[in-house]
Amino acid sequence: MPLPRKPRKLGDMLSEKDTAAQAPELAEAKTVAATEAIDAKAGSAPVAKKAAAPKAKKTTASKTKKAAAPDKKDVCTNVAEQVPDSAACAPKRVKGYRVQTTGKKLFVLDTNVLMHDPVSLFQFQEHDVYLPLITLEELDGHKKGMSDVSRNARQVSRYLDQMLGHGKGNIRDGIALNCLGHSDALGKLFFQTQVLNTELPSSLPQGKADNQILGVVKALQETIKDRTVVLVSKDINMRIKATALGLYAEDYFSDKTLDDTDMLYSGRLELPADFWESHGKKMQSWKEDGHTWYKISGPLVREMFTNLFVYLPDNSFMAQVKKIEGNTATLCVVRDYMQPKFSVWGITARNREQCFALNLLMNPDIDFVTLLGQAGTGKTLITLAAALAQTLDMRRFSEIIFTRATVSVGEEIGFLPGTEEEKMLPWMGALEDNLEVLNKLEGGNEWSRNAANDLIRSRIKVKSMSFMRGRTFLNKLVIIDEAQNLSPKQMKTLITRAGPGSKIVCLGNIAQIDTPYLTEGSSGLTYVVDRFKGWEHAGHITLQRGERSRLADFASEAL
Secondary structure, three states: OOOOOOHHHHHHHHOOHHHHOOOHHHHHHHHHHHHHHHHHHHOOHHHHHHHHHHHHHHHHHHHHHHHHHHHHOOOOHHHHOOOOOHHHOOEOOOOOOOOOOEOOEEEEEOHHHHHHOHHHHHOOOOOEEEEOHHHHHHHHHOOOOOOHHHHHHHHHHHHHHHHHHHOOOOHHHOEEHHHHOOOOOOOEEEEOOOOOOOOOOOOOOOOOHHHHHHHHHHHHHHHOOOOEEEEEOOOHHHHHHHHHOOOEEEOOOOOOOOOOHHHOOOOEEEOOOOHHHHHOOOOEEEEEOOEEEEEEEOHHHHHOOOOOEEEOOOOOOEEEEEEEEOOEEEEEEOOOOOOHHHOEOOEOOOOHHHHHHHHHHOOOOOOEEEEEOOOOOOHHHHHHHHHHHHHHHOOOOOEEEEEEOOOOOOOOOOOOOOOHHHHHHHHOHHHHHHHHHHHHHOOOOHHHHHHHHHHHHHHEEEOOHHHOOOOOEOOEEEEEEOHHHOOHHHHHHHHOOEOOOOEEEEEEOOOOOOOOOOOOOOOHHHHHHHHOOOOOOEEEEEOOOOOOOHHHHHHHHHO
16 A cells, blocks of 8 residues: 655645735635645545535635625616526527527617517517617607508507516516417517617717617627627618627528528429339339329338429429328329420420429419529419410419519609509519410411400409408419519418419519518518428429520529
8 A cells, every 4th residue: 555645745735825815716726626635645534624614615705706796787687687697508599590609698679670570579589689769769650651661560569568568567677578479489578768878989870770779789788798689680781880889780580481592492303213113112003084193102202292293304204292191102193294285375385394383383273383483484474374274265263363563673663644453564564475475376367366365365454462451362363473572471461362263373583582671581482482382282393494595594694
């Protein structure tokens, strides 16, 4: 057994108590380390008892230090009291937000976020929301009018009024965000109840509303030390100014359906070359209603949805998924509209995606169709051809209703004279161009073409979206062009107009959005494509190849 160290070293270590008068915390740490080392090597029980005393003193000191911390609070104490020390919290990422900080956060909302999405109050999960007084003032200034912004401002005011009515306790302690039934909102809503004074650079005008909100955020950041204060705004310039002032600022991401539009559902799936070898072992095949059906099972079934189109690269096999039951999928071979004998109103599909789109448009069991694609892919042309064939030839629909979002690319040209349809005519250039193409395909002399043109126009009604609320469409085919410029709320308003026997087709290109504050991820068209994915009465296809002209195709790629 090795001998213990000489007592001299123990005395040397304990002699540091003289130095402890100048640095008490360092002396305690060294004394504890020394006694523990001696105890471990010499097995001395009395030394261990002495070492326990400094530990108890240190714990007491730390508690005293924590108890003294709240004395530094000021006007924002009610916000800070609601949250534990952020050092004890694990790093957590809020859905849709990129600020990589720890603990429970306080999100200060800009007015444009509330006017863009009234439900944004309840989209911050366990975190708290703070509303400056100037935000409430701006909401009051935008509440009058019939625009979507005014409606949203009024809805936010209703939410705040209901929360104040249902909220219990003092407003300074915060109002639970889940008091109206939003179970995902676990935080609290705080209002600015006192004046917050802070200094901003002299180059920023003090009277501007955006700068006042920045001042509130800066004051909160300087006051609240145990949590992160984040400004949420749809205004890019305001986020830049906040970042320049050293403040956290983020865009509002919760309205986005997808973070990456490349992940958007395309409606089609290319099958591998060994598809039949890997999925055809227990395959069943039969013919019904003039179509060939297959029932397959295999690993690829997990990636399929109802009404998804599957194909082999050489187009030798093109089918549509009709039903999915566990690991088994039922496929139906689609009609090849690229063949002249299956032409629709004189139109034949020029590529595989157009063939899939015509299968959706001509299927009476599909009530909702969305077609995405860049300019020149033939979205409007094949939709009008299918609509005329089903309205005039098959008599499935009584008339065609054509509408679109009236968002201009350039400057407005002023008020338009005439009736509702006459005011909409300048927006209907795509309709006129495609009707001219379809009318020429009918052949015959000029008199017969004029008669056909009059018949076609008698069955097509051009309507404005401004007067859609409250209507119900019975046995009508509704075509919504340029649907990428609609918000999710506007899209819901239009789709819920469908009555018995009606069909709605949405056309658009999410790369050409002209509506302010709408992006590819938050567009109403992206929203419905994702939400209707897999429903047995809805279908979607993304068109790839441009068929307008070689100039248009090159311009789409090069520009």
